[in-house]
Amino acid sequence: MGFAHFWLSGFDQIRTSFWAYLLVGLQNGALYAMIAVGYTLVYGVLGLINFAHGDVFMYGGFGAAFLTRGILGSSVASGWATVGLIFAGIAMGGLVSVGVAVSVERVAYRPLRRRHAPKLAFLISAIGASYFLETLAGKEFGYGTNLFPAQVFPVGQTMFSVFGTPVRTLTIITVVAGAATLIVADRLVRATKLGRGIRAVAQDSETSSLMGVNIEKTITLTFIVGGALAGAAGFLYSLQSGIEWNSGVELGIYAFTAAVLGGIGNLRGAALGGMVIGLFGSFAVPFAFEGNTQWVEIYTFLILIAVLIFRPTGILGEKLGRTA
Amino acid sequence: MTFVRLPQVKRLVSIVLVTAVVTLMTGESGNATTPPTTGPHGAFFERVSYFGLFGARRWMVFLTIGLLVYGFTFLYERYMPPVRRKVRTVTALPMRLVQKRTSRFAMYAVAIVILLAIPHIVTQTYWMYLIVEQVGVWILLAEGLNVVVGFAGLLDLGYVAFYAIGAYTTAWMTGVLPAPPFLHHVIPTLWVIPIAVLAAMAVGVMLGIPTLRLRGDYLAIVTLGFALIVDDYVGNQNGITGGGEGSLQVPHFAIDLGFWHYHWGIGPVPYYYLCLIFVALFMVIFTLLEHSRVGRSWVAIREDEVAAESIGINPLKYKVMAFAIGAASGGFAGVLSAGLIGNINPTMFQYQASINILILVIFGGMGSIWGVALGAVFVQLITSYMDNYQPWGFQINDLYMYIGALLIVMMIFRPAGLMPSRRRKREIQSFEETGEGHLDDVLTVDDS
Numbered sequence: 001m002g003f004a005h006f007w008l009s010g011f012d013q014i015r016t017s018f019w020a021y022l023l024v025g026l027q028n029g030a031l032y033a034m035i036a037v038g039y040t041l042v043y044g045v046l047g048l049i050n051f052a053h054g055d056v057f058m059y060g061g062f063g064a065a066f067l068t069r070g071i072l073g074s075s076v077a078s079g080w081a082t083v084g085l086i087f088a089g090i091a092m093g094g095l096v097s098v099g100v101a102v103s104v105e106r107v108a109y110r111p112l113r114r115r116h117a118p119k120l121a122f123l124i125s126a127i128g129a130s131y132f133l134e135t136l137a138g139k140e141f142g143y144g145t146n147l148f149p150a151q152v153f154p155v156g157q158t159m160f161s162v163f164g165t166p167v168r169t170l171t172i173i174t175v176v177a178g179a180a181t182l183i184v185a186d187r188l189v190r191a192t193k194l195g196r197g198i199r200a201v202a203q204d205s206e207t208s209s210l211m212g213v214n215i216e217k218t219i220t221l222t223f224i225v226g227g228a229l230a231g232a233a234g235f236l237y238s239l240q241s242g243i244e245w246n247s248g249v250e251l252g253i254y255a256f257t258a259a260v261l262g263g264i265g266n267l268r269g270a271a272l273g274g275m276v277i278g279l280f281g282s283f284a285v286p287f288a289f290e291g292n293t294q295w296v297e298i299y300t301f302l303i304l305i306a307v308l309i310f311r312p313t314g315i316l317g318e319k320l321g322r323t324a
Numbered sequence: 325m326t327f328v329r330l331p332q333v334k335r336l337v338s339i340v341l342v343t344a345v346v347t348l349m350t351g352e353s354g355n356a357t358t359p360p361t362t363g364p365h366g367a368f369f370e371r372v373s374y375f376g377l378f379g380a381r382r383w384m385v386f387l388t389i390g391l392l393v394y395g396f397t398f399l400y401e402r403y404m405p406p407v408r409r410k411v412r413t414v415t416a417l418p419m420r421l422v423q424k425r426t427s428r429f430a431m432y433a434v435a436i437v438i439l440l441a442i443p444h445i446v447t448q449t450y451w452m453y454l455i456v457e458q459v460g461v462w463i464l465l466a467e468g469l470n471v472v473v474g475f476a477g478l479l480d481l482g483y484v485a486f487y488a489i490g491a492y493t494t495a496w497m498t499g500v501l502p503a504p505p506f507l508h509h510v511i512p513t514l515w516v517i518p519i520a521v522l523a524a525m526a527v528g529v530m531l532g533i534p535t536l537r538l539r540g541d542y543l544a545i546v547t548l549g550f551a552l553i554v555d556d557y558v559g560n561q562n563g564i565t566g567g568g569e570g571s572l573q574v575p576h577f578a579i580d581l582g583f584w585h586y587h588w589g590i591g592p593v594p595y596y597y598l599c600l601i602f603v604a605l606f607m608v609i610f611t612l613l614e615h616s617r618v619g620r621s622w623v624a625i626r627e628d629e630v631a632a633e634s635i636g637i638n639p640l641k642y643k644v645m646a647f648a649i650g651a652a653s654g655g656f657a658g659v660l661s662a663g664l665i666g667n668i669n670p671t672m673f674q675y676q677a678s679i680n681i682l683i684l685v686i687f688g689g690m691g692s693i694w695g696v697a698l699g700a701v702f703v704q705l706i707t708s709y710m711d712n713y714q715p716w717g718f719q720i721n722d723l724y725m726y727i728g729a730l731l732i733v734m735m736i737f738r739p740a741g742l743m744p745s746r747r748r749k750r751e752i753q754s755f756e757e758t759g760e761g762h763l764d765d766v767l768t769v770d771d772s
C-alpha cells in the first residue's frame with residue numbers, strides 16, 4: 001500500500017464516518033478538559049507543572065470503580081438507580097482525588113515552598129510523587145489489571161441517532177457532566193470570593209498575602225478544585241475504558257498538552273484545548289499506521305512540541321490572574 | 325485544638341503516618357480482581373518473622389522503629405550540635421591532611437588499584453556482569469545526565485533516548501537490524517563508538533535548538549515526549565528496528581590490527597576494563613569542562629540567565645552544548661551495553677528509565693562528578709541486590725515506588741545530594757533562607 005494511498009484512505013474513512021469520530025472526539029475532549037483544569041490552576045497559582053495530576057485522576061477512577069462495584073455488584077442498574085450511581089461515582093471519584101491531590105501538596109510541595117526551594121527541586125519532587133502514586137496503585141490494585149466500574153447502565157446503550165450514527169448514553173453523560181463541572185469551576189474561579197483569592201495569588205502572591213488572602217488555604221483550594229474535576233473525569237473515563245495503574249500517564253500528558261495549547265494558567269483555555277486535543281486525537285486515528293494507536297500519541301506530542309515552539313502562550317494566552 | 329499544633333504532636337502524627345505508608349509500601353501486593361482491601365489488609369495484618377520477631381505484625385515492627393526514631397529526633401536536637409562541634413574539632417586535622425594534594429593523589433592511586441583489581445576480587449561471573457551492565461553503563465548515563473541537569477540546570481526527562489540512539493545505531497551499523505546497514509556496509513562494533521557518539525550528539529543538537537528556548541518546566545515535558553516518541557518508534561517499526569523483539573545478535577567488540585587482534589568474548593572482565601577506561605575518560609573530560617570557560621558559563625546561566633546574557637554569554641549556545649555533550653556519554657553507554665549484552669529491545673529504553681538515571685544524579689549530588697559516580701554505584705548495586713535476592717518480599721515491579729519516595733525525601737531533607745558539589749550546595753543554601761528541611765515540615769497539620 002502506497003503512502004499516498006494510505007493518507008487518502010484515511011480521509012475517506014473520516015468522510016464516511018465523520019459523526020462517529022466527532023462523537024468520540026467530543027467525549028475524549030470533555031475528559032481532557034476536566035483534567036487540564038487541574039494542571040492549569042496549579043500552574044497559574046504556583047507556577048509549577050503538577051506531574052502527579054495524572055495519577056490523581058487515576059486514583060479517582062479507582063475509588064469510583066470500587067464504590068460502584070461495591071454497591072451494585074454484577075447486576076445492571078436502570079432508572080433512578082442509574083442516575084444515583086452516576087452521581088455517587090462522580091462524587092466518590094472527586095473525593096478520592098481531592099484527598100490524593102491535597103496530600104501531594106502537603107507532602108511534596110509544601111515543605112519545599114516553606115524553604116523557598118529552587119524550581120528544579122519542585123519539579124523533581126513532583127516527578128517523585130507521580131512515580132510513587134502510580135506504582136503504589138500498581139502494587140495495591142495489580143499491574144496490568146484493567147478495572148471496570150459496575151454497569152451503572154447497560155454497556156453500549158444508545159440514546160438516539162445523528163445522521164444515522166448512534167449516540168451512546170456514555171458520550172452524552174460524559175459531555176454533559178464535563179460541561180457542568182467545567183462551568184461550575186469557571187464560576188467558582190471568576191465569581192466567588194474564593195476564586196478571587198486564587199486569581200489574586202496567581203497575579204502576585206506576596207501582595208495578595210499583604211491584602212489578607214490566606215495563601216496556604218488558597219493553594220489548597222486550587223488543588224481541591226483541580227482534584228475534584230480530575231476525579232470526576234476518572235470515573236467517566238473508567239466507564240469507557242476501565243482504569244489501570246498507569247492510566248494516568250497517557251491521559252495526564254494529553255491533558256497537559258491541552259492545558260498548554262489553550263494557554264496554561266487559563267481555565268477557559270484548558271477547556272478549549274481539551275476539546276481541540278480530543279477531536280484531533282479522534283480524527284488522527286485513521287492515520288495511524290497499521291492501526292496502531294500509539295501513532296496518535298506521537299501525533300499529539302508533535303502538536304505539543306509545535307505549540308511550545310511557535311506559540312508557547314497557547315491559543316487564549318496565559319495568566320490566570322488576568323483572564324481566568 | 326491547640327493541642328495538635330504543638331510541634332511534638334505534629335511530629336508524632338507525621339511519623340505515624342509515614343510508618344503507615346511504609347507498611348503499605350513493603351506489604352503484600354493486591355490485585356483488582358480481589359477486593360480492593362487485599363493489599364492494605366495483607367500489609368497490615370501479615371505476621372512477619374524478621375529479626376527473630378516471630379509472629380509480630382508488620383505494622384508493629386515499623387511502628388516501633390518509627391517511635392524509636394521519634395525519640396531519637398529529640399535526642400538529636402538536644403545533643404547533636406555539641407557532638408557535631410566536637411567531631412569537627414577532632415576530625416579537623418585528618419580532614420586537612422586528606423585535602424592536601426599529595427594525600428589526594430594517594431587516594432586516587434588506591435582507588436585505581438582497587439578498581440583494577442575488582443575482577444580478581446569479584447570472581448562470580450554473574451556479579452561481574454552486573455557490575456558492568458548495571459553499574460558501569462549506568463555511571464556513564466548518570467554522568468551524561470549530570471552535565472545537563474547538574475551543570476547546566478536543565479531538567480531533561482528524555483535522556484534515555486540518547487541511550488537508545490547509541491544502542492540502535494550500533495545494531496544498525498553492524499547489520500543486525502531488519503533495516504539494511506548504512507551504505508550496505510557492515511562495520512565492526514568497536515568502530516561504531518565514534519559514529520554512535522556523534523549520532524547521539526547530533527540528535528541532542530537537533531532536539532536542543534528548538535526546545536531549549538523553552539522555560540524549564542516545558543523543557544521537562546517536551547523531553548519526556550521525545551523519549552516517548554523514540555520509545556514508541558523503536559517498539560513499533562517492525563520493518564526497521566525489529567519492533568518489540570529488537571535485535572538479538574549484536575556482535576561483540578573486537579580489535580583487528582592485522583598483526584594483533586583481540587576479541588571481547590562472552591566473559592564480562594574485558595568489558596569491565598573497556599568500561600573503566602571510558603568511564604575514567606568521560607569523568608576526566610567532564611571535570612575539565614566543569615572548570616573551563618564552558619563550565620563557568622553553565623553556572624552563570626543556571627544561576628541567572630538574564631544576567632549571564634547581559635555579560636555576553638549566549639545561553640542557547642551553551643545549553644545546546646550541554647545537551648550534546650551529555651548525549652555523547654549516553655550514546656556511548658548504548659554502544660557498550662549493546663556490545664556487551666548482544667541483544668537490545670525497546671523495554672531497555674522505556675521513558676521511565678530516564679527517571680532511574682535522574683535518581684542516580686540526584687542521590688549522589690547534582691553537579692558533583694564524584695558524587696554522581698558513587699551515587700550510581702551505590703543505588704545500582706542496591707537495586708540489583710534487591711532484584712536478585714528479593715529480601716523482605718521486594719519485587720522489581722515496585723522499584724519506581726521506592727524511587728519516587730526517595731526523590732521526595734531527598735528534595736525535602738537533602739536537595740543537594742549525599743555528596744554535594746560545593747558550588748551547588750552554596751547555591752541551594754543561598755536560595756533558601758533556613759537551610760535544610762525539617763521533619764515538622766512534612767505531613768504536618770495546617771498551622772494557619
